[in-house]
């Protein structure tokens with residue numbers, strides 16, 4: 001069942017459609033990623049879902065409610081960690097948790113929540129003295145304190161070291177496993193690939209692809225990558241036949257070690273083997289792999305994340 005439904009949403013600033021007809025729905029219990037380059041419209045989109053911005057066109061429903069017209073009820077259902085959140089420097093972790101708990105009619109007990117997030121030994125520490133990772137964990141705790149059905153996490157791991165980022169990923173999975181739907185904004189491929197059940201790729205205000213991470217990779221042209229060192233140099237006509245094989249998107253010239261790379265599809269592999277056999281060429285150091293989500297993203301958006 002869809003818990004968030006975004007339908008043809010548009011937001012315009014100074015005549016520019018920064019969100020331009022975005023539609024997607026998020027199923028209950030999934031981690032849904034919004035992935036896109038800087039300025040693609042990700043934050044604007046999720047802030048419309050949170051009812052913090054009002055779309056110029058289109059509709060949004062969170063558990064069947066309109067985030068603007070039913071703002072109070074949506075706020076109780078939806079926990080948000082905002083991008084670049086800040087708290088007052090002198091507020092302690094305990095004070096922040098108590099303060100945020102007071103905003104909700106039925107908050108969870110913050111003590112076990114703090115313990116789960118590894119904050120129980122930091123309760124008397126002031127916000128300004130927390131490390132980046134501890135601040136992020138506090139923001140996750142604050143997003144969960146109202147016992148939400150959905151939590152929105154925007155660029156949660158930006159600025160964290162690889163260890164803290166991995167710890168945060170584990171936490172996000174635990175949140176999902178606890179039955180909370182997660183809407184995750186990110187521009188980290190590894191994060192999206194590791195965590196998300198499905199991903200909407202947003203580019204210049206539009207959804208350019210929406211699929212599972214594996215599905216996005218399959219959608220990218222040249223998603224099957226064959227690399228090999230031919231036992232003899234391939235001639236121009238040989239290369240032309242290689243390029244003409246079914247599904248081939250590109251053939252990269254030999255690297256320093258003489259390895260050629262063919263970007264194709266699953267349908268490329270068998271004809272590739274037959275072609276080499278027909279040419280009497282052996283493929284040394286043959287590797288057949290899938291392209292990374294990184295490369296799929298480049299292909300889908302035509303730019304780097």
Ligand SMILES: Nc1ncnc2c1ncn2[C@@H]1O[C@H](COP(=O)(O)OP(=O)(O)OP(=O)(O)O)[C@@H](O)[C@H]1O
Pocket residue numbers: 013014018036037038039040041042043044045187
């Ligand atoms: N209040 C505003 N007034 C004018 N322009 C805005 C406003 N908010 C956002 N924009 C513009 O809309 C575009 C999309 O911004 P948004 O923050 O949604 O992108 P994003 O995908 O979240 O980017 P990032 O990854 O850099 O956070 C940007 O070009 C931004 O400058």
